[in-house]
Amino acid sequence: MKRLIISLLSLVGLCVSCNDNDVDGVSFDSSVVKPAEDFTDPRDNNTYHCVQIGNQIWMAENLRYQIPGNSIAGCYTWDEEQVDASNATVDDETYKRIATEVANDPKYNGWPQYGNKRVTGTQMIMSMIMMFDYGYTQADVDEYLTYYPDYYEALTAELDKVRDPIIIAETHFKAVEKENGGYVAKYGFLYSFDGAKQAVPEGWRLPSDEDWLKLEQALGLNASESLRNEAWRGSGLATLLSEGGQSGFNAKRAGGNIYVIKTKEYNYVNKDDSWYYWTSTSEKNTDGADIAIIRMSAKYSDKVWRGTSPVTTGYRDVLYSVRCVKDAK
Template identity: 35%
Template sequence: MKKFIIILLGIIVYCSCQDDNNSNRVKPEVSFSDFQDSRDSKTYKCITIGGQTWMAENLKYRSPRGSMDGCYTYGEENMRAQDIVINQELWADSIRAGITRGEFEGTVGTMKLADILVLWLDYFKPDSYINQVENSYGATFPDAVISLRRIYNNLYPQALMEVSKQFFEKAESTNGHYSSKYGFLYTYEGALQAVPDGWRLPTDDDWKKLEETLGMSVSEINILDEWRGSYEGDLLKEGEQGIGFNAGYAGARVYGSHMDGGNFYNKDVNAYFWSATRKVESDTVDLGITRILFLKEDRIMRSSSKLSAAYSVRCIKE
């Protein structure tokens, strides 16, 4: 019985300490607004704190070329050049339209060049088709090769977009439609390109100002690659303890492959955010300065990362 009372008292003291810690947290004044991105009509909740206006949601803009623009949903594969294939039917229709326009005039022996081009549509795919025509008749009909390359280049962006869409939809079908909840993961360059007009990728100093507003001490604010502060990270999280910044645990696409061969990690455990600030590691290596939040940690990690990793983006208003 005595042992039980001691344990009970310990629990009460612990809970009281926790309540005291929570009660000592001074939440800064905030206000909220909305922003609609004209590119895709998505509307974001925004938070103004300490003179800064941040998006209170991760950026959800999908860059047109997906992974080739450094934009990923969770688990999305990288596109490769060999994955992008021109639609054979569109290719054939475009060549026939070129013939109608008179772009492939001339004869080869007793056959019209146009008839040869139509015949070869059944034997060669677009990539090898141009090479075949160039090797066989390029010296005699250089303008025909130029026309074929123009047709190919006109069709290529559509083919790229179609493959990008397929890769995105494949990943979304297995990741619980991640992007609708967590937004997209961007490489450093992808993040810079994805920010809407009137907003920007926050600098390291922007993050520091936010952290200082939340109560982080000046003595800790410049520490790199360590957890800093006391409860400031908790204020950025979702839930009653937060201020409405609502950082979710989106995980990341980390650089390189690991033991299981993948590179997407820590969904529902960690949140990773880019800053626009870079750190020169050597003559050939630049790193980006980041922020990391952890499910079981109240503090904030100020860290560095290779620019090829893909993290969440919180935009700050210009």
């Protein structure tokens, strides 16, 4: 690809040189930064510190809204792979456990009478376990239990909850989040491009490239310098925007899931070294692939990269952090 993009993003040791046309540094005026009211997301009660920079209000924390469906919907924690729940099943032990719980549930009052006799929960459990013991499959047990339609309907409803792709994905997320030590609480979620657009709360927007240009220029980046593309721009700009910087933007070096040129794979890389943020501005590459304009910073440079990134290759989505913006009133 003519613009394939993002090759710099995976090279942590890359040496950055200054172009002769660079404007040396940003001219920062602290008066452009003002406190802004915290925002509590009514969807999940997460509260975000905010900051006004110029005529924009930005969240000063990475978005951590958990989209229902998690990885299925483009919302990931660190090292999480997408769940394939297209053929979700339960094992025999889980089936027997849930079937036993339904059979013994007191709200069903011992189950109704079938034919000339009353079939108790205990009898259904014994019949079911015997079938499993004799090598029958879940499909065989299902067929047997259809003779007891009330029980079978209640059992199917409970099994469907376990088979539900959204529940499976959330369970998987919780397990990975525990393994990685609580990434989301510190860094927010990593989102696919489509996930990022879904995750933004009402009253806010996923910032466009133009929104980022306004932010950078408000912090003192020369307008012509800011418009450079596929380039590192503005000495000192990354320092202002990164965690602890004077802008109050407080960008976290959350890493991302990006294309690694050496291995030609998509991997989680650069946690605590780089930050990557989606913009809402997308376009087509020369070969027709979807790409989006992003911003990134790395520890080896005090500039900010403005360039394009693949959205996906079909193998998996690229994943970056999200900040939200709105106009100051």
